[in-house]
Amino acid sequence: MFVDERYEDMVERDDLIWIDVRSGSEFQEATIPHAVNIPLFNDEERARIGTVYKQVSKAAAMELGLEIASEKLPHIVASVRGACADGKKPVIFCWRGGMRSKTVATVIDLMGISSIRLSGGYRAYRQVVVDQLAQYAGVELPPVIVLHGMTGVGKTNILHKLAKRGEPVLDLEGLAGHRGSVFGGIGLDVANQRTFDSLLLAQLQKLQHSPYIFMEAESRRIGRVTMPEFLFVAKQQGYNIELTAPMDVRVARTLLQYRLHDDQLFADQVLYALQYIEKRFSPDLRQRVFEWHAMGDYPSLVEALLVEYYDPRYQHAMESYDREFTCLDVTDYELATEQICTYAQEHIKRVTAFQ
Numbered sequence: 001m002f003v004d005e006r007y008e009d010m011v012e013r014d015d016l017i018w019i020d021v022r023s024g025s026e027f028q029e030a031t032i033p034h035a036v037n038i039p040l041f042n043d044e045e046r047a048r049i050g051t052v053y054k055q056v057s058k059a060a061a062m063e064l065g066l067e068i069a070s071e072k073l074p075h076i077v078a079s080v081r082g083a084c085a086d087g088k089k090p091v092i093f094c095w096r097g098g099m100r101s102k103t104v105a106t107v108i109d110l111m112g113i114s115s116i117r118l119s120g121g122y123r124a125y126r127q128v129v130v131d132q133l134a135q136y137a138g139v140e141l142p143p144v145i146v147l148h149g150m151t152g153v154g155k156t157n158i159l160h161k162l163a164k165r166g167e168p169v170l171d172l173e174g175l176a177g178h179r180g181s182v183f184g185g186i187g188l189d190v191a192n193q194r195t196f197d198s199l200l201l202a203q204l205q206k207l208q209h210s211p212y213i214f215m216e217a218e219s220r221r222i223g224r225v226t227m228p229e230f231l232f233v234a235k236q237q238g239y240n241i242e243l244t245a246p247m248d249v250r251v252a253r254t255l256l257q258y259r260l261h262d263d264q265l266f267a268d269q270v271l272y273a274l275q276y277i278e279k280r281f282s283p284d285l286r287q288r289v290f291e292w293h294a295m296g297d298y299p300s301l302v303e304a305l306l307v308e309y310y311d312p313r314y315q316h317a318m319e320s321y322d323r324e325f326t327c328l329d330v331t332d333y334e335l336a337t338e339q340i341c342t343y344a345q346e347h348i349k350r351v352t353a354f355q
Helices: 024-029 043-055 058-070 073-083 099-110 121-138 155-164 172-176 193-207 229-236 247-258 263-280 283-295 298-318 333-353
Strands: 003-005 016-020 089-093 116-118 144-148 213-216 239-244 325-329
Touching: 016 073, 043 058, 058 099, 073 099, 089 099, 089 121, 099 116, 116 121, 121 193, 121 229, 144 155, 144 229, 144 333, 155 213, 155 333, 172 193, 172 213, 239 333, 247 298, 263 283, 263 298, 283 298, 325 333
Parallel strands: 003 116, 016 089, 089 116, 144 213, 144 239, 239 325
Antiparallel strands: none
16 A cells, blocks of 8 residues: 655655656646656546536546546556656655545555655645745855856856766756746746746755855846845855857857747747847847848847847946956867866865865
8 A cells, every 4th residue: 555755754765756647737837856747637637527526516526537537547557657667666646645646546556556645745845845945045055156257158058068077066047947038938948936946956955065066147037937045145155257258159159059940930039039128229229130130130130139238237247246256268168167177176175275
């Protein structure tokens, strides 16, 4: 028989596979990181059952749920078995540890698959995330090394290269599914706050014993999510590296990062973003960028936006940091990554020696 366990008692285990039996839309909205979606009901079926519950009775809703689920159970059992093919034990959860997770856990148990049911469901897990992130306000993080630089220098690529080397990296844009600017959601799956919080907590737990943490100089707001205050403060008090690159390199890297294979979709999304911020342009810049957009001259458009719009704003943001900046040219990614690692290992060691 399955047992109910709290998330807090399982978080350190690496022998578990999380099985979310909620509907597809619930799963897409937010779930436990790395969970597999094996829904007992789809969105339409869930809505039908809910209507019967409200308009008829709980018993009638349960009967309808049983009727709908009965045809799916062999497929659900096979799906759970497949998800556990590597020997991991399934942890079944729904919204609040109710009938959906109980049904699936009971059926797979009858089929010889031992499982755990998450006590309180996703709702209880979400409260754990909120509570644990709040506790970080009183915890001293490892020293933060903040990568600054004008748009297009390649800060995100540098973070990825550092992560590949095994360096401790907190990629907030990656967690948020957004690059930070009004154009930042182009071609990405933008996360909501609940998903961001879950991914952030998991990453912080991995990095809490690191000698330092690399992160980008993000603003408080990243796409649809907000950085927690404790992390914003740690960033403001971190050690600063300013990454630089020639304008032609910045333009090329910006286009490489944002350009989509679908030219029309890319043009439409760029136009939407331009219309969102055009009121902040000078009349001359407004005219030029829309002309370049109409002609498909994206290099000219990008360079003008960098020089006349983004660079002044980024320069102003950098003035809010008290600690000095170490400047580093990143035209050569590999050389720059090596130099950043050397800076981190030597500078942080030197700083902590005097604390």
